[in-house]
Amino acid sequence: MLVVIDGQMTERKGREKMSVQDIYDAVVAFDIEKVVALVKVEVEKGTNVSDILSDGLIGAMDEVGQRYTEGEFFVPEMLMAAKAMKAGLEVLKPLLSQGESTKKGTIIIGTVKGDLHDIGKNLVSMMMEGAGFEVIDLGVDVDTEKFLATAKERNADIICMSALLTTTMPFMEVTVKAIREQGLNLKTMVGGAPVSEDFATKIGADGWSPDAPGAVETARRLTAK
């Protein structure tokens, strides 16, 4: 089901606002092509880029997140909205000034070494993107070296590790230890069906959540400046 917001405008919103609202509406309606086209039009018109970003793209994702929390949007709808948002963001990227933040933080995510089960990890990855994080998804069977190398290269804020098998959980501890030993300024989050809060505390991870929406909340908390 497509849910399209009726873009009711108030008097004080000018033409520009109205067009940014169209972008917002297109994101909430998961219309990737329309988002891209509308963002291009606004850029050509000379609309303030950060307005397009915050009032259009990111604002829409806040609405999507709200609707998800209320049970109106299902996971695939959130995924499609995030895709639409990202498509619009790609158009804006070259125009953003240095230091202008498009993201809430950078996250490296993957299932740990030996574990190919990635449903939960994919869900977290997608919801993090939806919440405005830049997510670098390393896929499955990721070893400590790869986590750390990517985190350094991308100047990441958090490494998120997922495991479904209890036999692969120990690799989480290996990575957390390596970060401590190298003195890296990086937070770690762990999750997956068998991963408990006690386990997370025991291995010294900074964050844990029993489910994907909670992981987003935890990441927000860990990156709050």
Added chain:
Amino acid sequence: MEFTKLFTQTQVERVHEASLGILENVGMLVRNEKALIIFAKNGCQVDMETKMVKFPREVVEKARQTFVPTYTFTAQDPKFDVTMPGNRPIVVTGSSAPNVIDPKTGEERRATSQDIANIAYLINELPGFDVFSISTLADDAPEGQFSMSRFYPALKNCKKPVRSNTPNMEDLKIVLELGALIAGSEEAYRKRPFINHHYCPVVSPLTFDVESTEAVIYLTEQGLPVYGTIVPNAGMTSPLSLMGTLTLGNAEFLGLATLMQMIRPGAPLIYAVLSTVADMRTGAYAPGAIETGMMQMAHTEMARFYNVPSGGYIGLTNAHSNDAQSGYETGMNTTGALLAGADLFNMGGLLGSLMAFDFGKAVIDNEIALMLKRMKKGYEYSEENLCLDLIAKIGPGGSYMDTDHTMKNMRSIAVLPKIATREMRRRWEDQGKPDAYSRAMKEANKILSKPNKSRFTEELDAKVRGHFSGLVAGDVDWSL
């Protein structure tokens, strides 16, 4: 007993054809090197670079020719040997949960080898269960003894067939060493292999993993009992339609079965599944959903087409306590599967979608198992059972209460539950209004408070403990 059919013969054949098409045109990603070589040697198109394997239909059809219709679970005690299909469903505990609901506190905690010993003894004594699939992991396992800390307490305290998995080849070989030691020799063990290995070598969609596939190849080569469960999750790892997930899962079963038949034609198979539909509101895993039962019914119909035993993880629940949800999810899904003709039910003892073992749940599931077996036993149609002479003799207005016929049948015709209540309300109130869970825990306590007569002899235990150093105690230790 005639089984429920969901499809026409044409539809069943179409699902088979479509599955062959998937294997032939889409193919499978095979991460295990040995499997790639086996597939290449036996006529599949294998790209060693991308690890993609395509199965020409005649290769799969050739494998089908050597499918066998039965699968036997062998036990330490031969009286517990059981072969599928038979006149009863084979009921197995759910397995490998990381947690247990502590029987004293009711709180969830990590499970230990001592929990496994207690569970093994309980399952040995509960008549509804045929196979003990080691219900939990052992958090207290000493370094390097992950699998031994599970199999030793299980085999020590349960004489029924024991089933479980191992995380790697090293652990698998140690477990087989334990089996040979208990049997007396490797040769004796091979004659009666009472450890039944189970893996999920296929990660949906259409991917063979490394370690589990390695174990399946090894055990099949060795002629030891092994089977795999196929676990697509609609909306996540398979299409969000029951037909799409059935077809994908069926293709995955054929892929795995083909591998096993290539290694050893005639290797016994079980068409085992845990096909689920994800809850798309949140992405939650939903093995307790009614669609799991529907999927099992359809896969079982496909298994009948292939003439192989069928079943899977059926009767699981998402509930976190022994409440109405845990009962209706286990009850409805297993009933559907039974009516469709499923042979194997991995259903007992777990709460929270495979996350925690609960002693009360195991006892309740034992009772559900007995009910399922009653249904499968069915009506026993015969002229004698029509009871026409008796009906004539008693006539209108009489009573059947004091006839020889009733006396003869009164202990066998109906399931006589220990957990379900049939008393009047006042009696129940007088007992403090016990619910099914508290009655089940009372029954568990009754069983586990008695010494385990099926435990290893002291002599055997000394031999095992002498051979493997640093083993966990592995003994039943129970108090409420």
